[in-house]
Amino acid sequence: MAIAKKMRKFVDGGSMIRKMFEEGARLKALYGADKVFDFSIGNPNVPPPENFKKALLDIVSEDSPNLHAYLPNAGLPAARQAIAARLSREQKVPVEAKHIVVTCGAAGGLNIVFKALLEPGDEVLAVAPYFLEYGFIADNHGGVLKTVPSKADFSLDLEAIAKALSPRTKIFIIDTPNNPTGRIYPEETLAALGALLSRKGDEFGHAIYLVSDEPYRKIAYDGANVASPLASYGNSIAVTSYSKELSLPGERIGFAAVNPKAEDLDYLLGALAIANRILGFVNAPSLMQHLIAHLIGEELAGGQAACVDVGIYQRKRDMLAKGLAEAGYEFAIPEGAFYLFPKIPASGGITDGEFLSFLREENILTVPGAGFGAPGYFRIAYCVEESVILGSLPGFDSHGIVRRLFGPDVFHHRRAHLVPGHVKGRAVLSRLCIGVFVGNRVQYRRENRGKAGDLIHRTPHSGHDQDVATGNQDQPKEFLIPLSGKGSCGGNHGACLGAEGNYLPKAWQELARRRPGKLQVAHSVCHIVVGYGQHARRT
Numbered sequence: 327m328a329i330a331k332k333m334r335k336f337v338d339g340g341s342m343i344r345k346m347f348e349e350g351a352r353l354k355a356l357y358g359a360d361k362v363f364d365f366s367i368g369n370p371n372v373p374p375p376e377n378f379k380k381a382l383l384d385i386v387s388e389d390s391p392n393l394h395a396y397l398p399n400a401g402l403p404a405a406r407q408a409i410a411a412r413l414s415r416e417q418k419v420p421v422e423a424k425h426i427v428v429t430c431g432a433a434g435g436l437n438i439v440f441k442a443l444l445e446p447g448d449e450v451l452a453v454a455p456y457f458l459e460y461g462f463i464a465d466n467h468g469g470v471l472k473t474v475p476s477k478a479d480f481s482l483d484l485e486a487i488a489k490a491l492s493p494r495t496k497i498f499i500i501d502t503p504n505n506p507t508g509r510i511y512p513e514e515t516l517a518a519l520g521a522l523l524s525r526k527g528d529e530f531g532h533a534i535y536l537v538s539d540e541p542y543r544k545i546a547y548d549g550a551n552v553a554s555p556l557a558s559y560g561n562s563i564a565v566t567s568y569s570k571e572l573s574l575p576g577e578r579i580g581f582a583a584v585n586p587k588a589e590d591l592d593y594l595l596g597a598l599a600i601a602n603r604i605l606g607f608v609n610a611p612s613l614m615q616h617l618i619a620h621l622i623g624e625e626l627a628g629g630q631a632a633c634v635d636v637g638i639y640q641r642k643r644d645m646l647a648k649g650l651a652e653a654g655y656e657f658a659i660p661e662g663a664f665y666l667f668p669k670i671p672a673s674g675g676i677t678d679g680e681f682l683s684f685l686r687e688e689n690i691l692t693v694p695g696a697g698f699g700a701p702g703y704f705r706i707a708y709c710v711e712e713s714v715i716l717g718s719l720p721g722f723d724s725h726g727i728v729r730r731l732f733g734p735d736v737f738h739h740r741r742a743h744l745v746p747g748h749v750k751g752r753a754v755l756s757r758l759c760i761g762v763f764v765g766n767r768v769q770y771r772r773e774n775r776g777k778a779g780d781l782i783h784r785t786p787h788s789g790h791d792q793d794v795a796t797g798n799q800d801q802p803k804e805f806l807i808p809l810s811g812k813g814s815c816g817g818n819h820g821a822c823l824g825a826e827g828n829y830l831p832k833a834w835q836e837l838a839r840r841r842p843g844k845l846q847v848a849h850s851v852c853h854i855v856v857g858y859g860q861h862a863r864r865t
C-alpha cells in the first residue's frame with residue numbers, strides 16, 4: 327500500500343471525537359435531531375457578537391484591491407497591531423505587533439510553534455487530562471508527547487511536573503481554562519510553574535518553552551480571573567484562536583504571541599513566520615484578519631466587546647451541572663471553557679466503554695476520558711442548545727442509578743456483576759441480591775414507595791405487587807425493580823431477570839399483563855445485577 331504506515335494507523339484509529347460527531351449525524355438521521363443529544367464536539371453554538379456581520383459586510387463591500395491578496399506570512403499589520411495592544415492590556419505583558427504571528431486557528435499556531443522549536447526526539451510535556459491533538463501535533467514535527475497527571479482536582483501538580491521534566495523536554499504545554507476539565511490555574515501556581523521551568527532550564531542547560539494554549543481565555547465563569555501564563559515566565563508563547571471567543575471555528579483564525587523576554591526572540595519570530603509559510607498555511611485567511619483588526623479595534627476604542635456572550639455558556643453549565651449532580655454524578659464545576667468532565671459512575675465493575683454505550687442507548691453522545699489521557703472520566707461538550715441539555719437529563723439520570731448502586735455509600739465492598747444488553751434466559755443470584763432494571767422505554771411507576779429510581783429492598787415473600795403500580799406513561803423514565811431473596815433463587819422471589827414468564831417475578835408478570843409488549847422492549851435496554859457473596863450467574 328502506498329499510504330504511509332503512520333497515517334494508516336491514524337486512519338484506523340480515527341479520532342474519538344470525530345467518530346462520535348459522525349455517529350451523532352447518523353443517529354439524528356435515524357431518530358430525528360431532537361431525539362439525539364450530541365455532546366461530542368466543542369463546536370460553539372452561541373452566535374458571534376452582534377457587530378460581527380456588519381463588520382464583515384463592510385469589509386467585503388469596501389472593494390479594496392488587496393482584500394483577497396497574499397499577506398505577509400506573519401499577518402496583516404493592522405491585525406497584529408490590534409492583537410498586540412489588546413493582549414498587552416489584558417495580560418500586562420508588553421507585547422508589540424512584531425511579537426504576533428496570525429495563524430489558522432490555535433491548531434495552526436501550535437503547529438508553527440512546535441515546528442519552530444522541536445528537534446527530532448524532543449519532548450513536549452502536557453498535563454493529563456490534556457487536549458488530544460497535542461500528541462499528533464508533536465508527532466508532526468518529530469517530537470514526542472509525554473504526560474504528567476494533574477492532581478485529583480485537576481490543578482497542576484508541581485512536584486509531579488518537576489519529576490516529569492527531562493533533559494529532552496523542550497516544551498511544556500498548558501491549557502487554561504482547560505479542555506476537558508474546565509479548570510483555571512491560579513496566578514500563584516503559574517508563578518511557581520514559571521520558577522520551576524526556569525530552574526529546570528538552568529539545570530538542563532537549555533530553555534524549556536512554556537506554551538500556553540488558551541482558546542478559552544474569554545470563556546470564564548462567575549467573574550473568574552484567568553491568570554496569564556505569559557506573565558509568569560519569560561520563555562513563553564501564547565497560542566490562541568477566535569474559534570471559541572468569537573464562535574468562528576470554521577474560519578480558522580488565531581495567533582501566536584511570543585513573550586518579548588523569550589530566548590532567541592528574533593530567530594523564534596522568524597521561524598514562526600517561515601513555519602506558517604512552509605507548512606502550507608502561507609498566511610491566515612485574509613478576510614478574517616481584516617475582521618479581527620476591525621472588531622478588536624472597535625473594542626479597544628471603547629465599543630462592543632469582541633467576544634461572545636459568556637453568560638449563555640454559564641447558564642448551560644449551571645443547567646447541566648444541576649441535572650448531573652441530582653443524578654449523582656461526581657464532577658468538578660467547570661470554571662471556564664464549555665466542557666464538563668465527570669467521573670464514570672460505577673467504578674466497581676463497569677468499564678468506560680460499557681458506560682458510554684449505555685449513554686449511547688439513550689442517544690447521548692460523549693467522549694471517553696481515555697482520549698484525553700484520563701480513563702474513568704468522560705467529557706460532555708455543553709456548547710449545545712439548552713433543549714439538548716434538558717432533553718438529555720433523564721437519560722443521564724438513568725445512569726445516576728448506576729452510580730448510586732455501585733457508589734461507595736451503597737455497595738462499597740460488594741462484588742458487582744454487570745449484564746448489559748439483551749438478556750435472555752435468567753440471571754441466578756445467590757444470597758441478598760438486587761436486580762435493577764434501567765430503561766427509558768418502560769414508564770411505570772411505583773406509587774407506594776418514594777420516587778422512581780429509589781432503591782427498594784424487598785424482603786422474601788413480601789410480594790412485588792405492593793411495590794409496582796399500574797403503568798402511567800407520563801411518569802418518570804427510570805423503572806427500578808428491587809429484588810432480594812435469601813438462599814437459592816427460584817420461584818418468584820429469586821432474582822430472575824429472564825424475559826420468559828416462568829422466571830418473571832409476579833409483579834413483572836402483572837406489568838406484562840397490563841402493558842403487553844412493553845416489558846419485552848425494555849429488556850433490550852440494559853440489565854444490571856448487583857450481588858455479593860457469590861457472583862450473579864447467568865444461565
Ligand SMILES: Cc1ncc(COP(=O)(O)O)c(C=O)c1O
Nearest residue numbers: 368431432433457501505567569
Ligand atoms: C485546548 C484546545 N486547543 C486548541 C484547539 C484548536 O483550536 P482551533 O480550532 O482554533 O484550531 C482546541 C479546539 O477545540 C482546544 O480545545
